[in-house]
Each structure stands twice: as C-alpha cells, then as structure tokens.
Amino acid sequence: MTLNLDGSTADVEKLAAYIGVIAWSTLLDALAGHSSGLGDLAPDDWRQELLRHTDEVSAAVQAAALPSFRKIARSADQQVKATPLNQQKLVEPWLQKMSQAGAFTDPKSLEESKKVNKIVLAARTKTQEYVGYAMSGLKGQAAETFTHITSDAALAIKNGKTPQEGLAQASRAWAKTGVPTLKDKAGRHWQPETYLRMVVQNQVKQTTNDVMIQRTKETSGLVKVSSHAACRPTHLPYQGQVYSVNGDITDYPDLYEATNFGSAGGLSGINCHHYVMTYVPGFDTPDYDTADPDSNNAAYALTQRQRKLERDVRAAKREQMAAKEFGNDTDVAAANRLIRARQGSLKEFVDRHSDTLRRDYARENTKNLEVYYRAAVKADKALETAKAVEPSITSSLQEITQEVGDHLTGLDYKIKGKDSLVRKMSQEPDAKMRDVVRYTSISDPENLADHYRKVVAEFEYRGYTQTAEKNYWNTPNSENAYNGLNCNFKTPDGYEFELQFHTEESFKLKDGALHKLYEEQRLLDPVKDSARVKELNQQMLHLSNGLTRPVGIDRIGRS
Secondary structure, eight states: OOOOHHTTHHHHHHHHHHHHHHHHHHHHHHHHOOOOOTTHHHTTHHHHHHHHHHHHHHHHHHHHHHHHHHHHHHHHHHHHHHHHHHHHHHHHHHHHHHHHHSSSSOOOOOGOOOOOOOOHHHHHHHHHHHHHHHHHHHHHHHHHHHHHHHHHHHHHTTTTTTTHHHHHHHHHHTTTTSSOOOETTOOOOEOHHHHHHHHHHHHHHHHHHHHHHHHHTTTSEEEOOOTTTTTGGGGGGGGTOOOEEESSOOOOOHHHHHHHHHHHHHHHOOOOOOEEEEOOTTTOOOOOOOOOOOHHHHHHHHHHHHHHHHHHHHHHHHHHHHHHHHHOOHHHHHHHHHHHHHHHHHHHHHHTTTTTTTOOOOGGGOOHHHHHHHHHHHHHHHHHHHHHHHHHHHHHHHHHHHHTTTTOOOOSSSSSSHHHHHHHHOOOOTSSOOEEESEEEEEOOHHHHHHHHHHHHHHHHHOEEEEEEEEEESTEEEEEOOOOOEEEETTTOOOOEEEEEHHHHHHHHTTTHHHHHHHHTTTTTTTHHHHHHHHHHHHHHHHHHHSSSTTTTGGGOOO
16 A cells, blocks of 8 residues: 555645735735835834734735635545545455455444544544634734734834835845744744645545554554655654554554654654554565665655755745835846745755655745736636626627527626636736626527627617627638637727627537537647647537538628
C-alpha cells in the first residue's frame, strides 16, 4: 500500500494559496481606499481614521476568502471520507486470504464495521472544525495585520514620509508574513496554504492509520510501519518495525507507548508521512530499515531548506504586490529584482541537489492567483451591473421577437456564469466583456435572415444601437465549425449585450454535440495533443456541414 498525501491535497493547497493572495490583495485595496483623501490629517489622526475601518476590513477579507474556504471544506471532507476506506479496501482481499489460511477469525466486512464508520465520521467532523478555525483565524489576523501596517505607516509619516510612502514602506515590511490564517503560541505565522495543507494531509493520513489499526485489532493485532527517505530524524528508528496495537502481544512493543503514536511530535503526528499496515507473523516479513541515518537526516534538512526558499519567493511576490499598490517605479523594480534573486537561489539550490529535490512551481506562484483574484473582483462588479439592467433588456427583446414571430431560448442562462466570466477575464484581462448578458433568438431557416433585419430595425426604433455583426454562416466550413449570426447591441443607457440568431437545428448542435467536443478540445494542449485536437476539429466540422443553410443568409455581412 502507498499513500500519496501530496497528490491528495494538491487542490486544497492551490485553493489555500489563492486565499493567501486574495487576503493580501483585499487588505492592500482596503488600505488604499480608506487612506484616500486623508493626506492633510496629522499622523495620529490619520492612524485613528484608518483604524476605524479595522472590523470592516477584516470582515471583507473573510468574505473574499469564503468561497475558497467552502471549496476546501468540501474537498477535505471528500478526501477524509473516501481515501481511508479506499486504501483499506486494497488490503481487505489479503486479510480475507489470511483468514482462510487460519491466521485469525474472519472479521465482519469493512462496510459492516460500526467502529470503522465511527472513526471516519469523527474525522470528517474534526476536519471541518479545523477549516473553521482557519477561516475565523484569517479574520483576526487580517485585523492584526491591518493595524500593524497602519501604525507603522503613521510612524513613518511622523518621520517625514508622505502617507503613500509610509504605506509603501509598512506594507513592504509586513509582506514577509502577509495575512496568515493563524499565529501559534510560539509566535509562528501560518500561511493558509501551509496550515490547510497540513490539516488535510494529517487528517487523511491519521484517519487512514486509524482505520487500518481498527481492522488490525479485529485480525492480527500487529502493524508494520512504512519507510520513506528524508523522514523526520526522530522517526527513523520506527521505519519497517512491527508493533502491537492490542496491548496483549508481549513479543512486540506497544505502538502507542514506543512511538508516541498520533501525538504532535510522535509517529503519525503533524507532518509525519508514515503509515501502518497490518502484519501477520509467518505470512509477512518485517522491512527493517537499512537507510543510513546520516544520509536520511541530510535529505530531511535539504527538503526543509527548500520549503524555506519557497516561502521566501512567495513573500517577495507579496512585496511586489505592495509595491504596485503604493510604491513608485523604483519600488516595483526593486521588488522584481528581489523575486528574480530568490527564484535564482531556489533554482540553484534544487539543481545542486537534484538527486533528492525537485522544483515545485505551485509552491512559489502567486501571479496566476493574483490575476484570478482581480478577474473575480471585476466579474462580481460586472454581474452586479448585468442583474440590474437585464430585466429591461429581456422585456424589450421578448416583445420584439414575439412581434416578428420568433422565440427566445435559454433564458435561464441569459447572464453569463461567474466561473466562465472569471476564466475569460483571467485570460483576457484587458478585453471588453460584451456578452455578460446574452440571448438566443430562434427562427426557421426560411425566415431567419428576414426576421434578423426586422429585429435590428425594431431595436433602432427603441433607441438601441447595433455595435457588432458577425455572420459565421459566411465563414468557409473548412475553417469554422460554428454556424450562427452573432450581434451586439447597446441600450439607450449604453449597456452592451449579445444576441445570437439561430435555427432550431443550429442551436441544438451548438448547445449539444458541438459544445461537448469543444469543451474537450479547449482543455487540450495544442502542441502535445495536436493529433486529438485535429481529430476533434474534424468531427465538429463534419457535424456542422450537415446543417440546413438559412435562406438569404449570405447577404448579411461578411465574416
């Protein structure tokens, strides 16, 4: 059995890293917004005025992070619920075989074990509590960080800095810690990705071990400890050893007494990746660890050093964000140099120890997460505006389409979904989003072109302006699989929206088989997966070539 803890928590770690970015970005935005227009105040008054917003800012940070926390909670629950049982299912056939060989009495099935189900349920509940601690902790730490930056900036203002310079200096200093999710008794600041990754990994690993131990108590009563390189030095003596979990097998040491099993610093404690396996004397052989302690300890030290260098890179990127918000071109250039220097140090270190280490860019990255966050903020504003203007547009369009004899379809999706909008804004941050509100009008092939002209005329009569027309029916079928007439209109108040004209046949193809093939193609690498991309494109073109062409469509625009 192997337990891939890093793989099981990859999604959680990315979401948690996003929380760190969104918390820091929200804090910087709040500092910039609330400090605007206060430049004439005395430093102490300036500080007090900003600190009046502390609760508001910390609540905003928590609210911005809430969707990611919810996703983490769901992902963590699924991992703790499924992974331990799936891992145990791999062992069950072997336990059954051992039972048939007379090693022990056949236990109840895994599904029937009330104690196993109780273990998993308790672990799921505890995991949600830990995620809740992180969420409430982030709010408190946001308030603390906001207060520190404000106070340090006020002190800098007293010493001759402008408010902007004071905020630049203070935020750059506090970028080293960012907005942690909690601070422990020793004063260590835990970043969201570090804490939540640890929580989920520990819960998955501990629950897997607890389930294995419970099944072992029902069978052989003995477990064997796994082995891996670069383990914690104090755990090296436990690797490959066999221990009793029943307390009545005197030939073997007790697991809990000998290893402090499950305690913070003991075997299977915090950040320990060891797991246990059922052991049956006479049918299995203990894997006594032969790793050289000096080599193991050296490898462990290397991994810890790499984590430190990765944290330094992330901190430098937070400094860059602060410099862009409050600093000048010199500050931004200095932050960029710092990032390059720290990335260079990390690369040099990993390359020098490539036999033990590998570079993990996900642990360093904040840029993509920052882009995503900015896109999410823009998307929220765009959707808020869309929901305000949509009813009036929908009412007008329903009247017009009824007058010409067409009908609207897909009204449940007339406002673009947030995930789709954020993805598009992330990929094209400077593009104008003209399809946040979008509609589809259905005509028969004989009347589509004529009805299109009537709709345009009626819109213009009501004060709307047509801003774009794209007739994909005029694009050669060998180049384009999509067939439709896409237009944009602007309301009398200046809001732009999209209206597509389709036949029933072309819409069903676009929304059905064509969409499915497109979604698969969108996720492929155009270079590495070029053969599959070409194959999917040919399938889409084949489907489109069978559509009935609307009468007179070729006289509408040219693509």
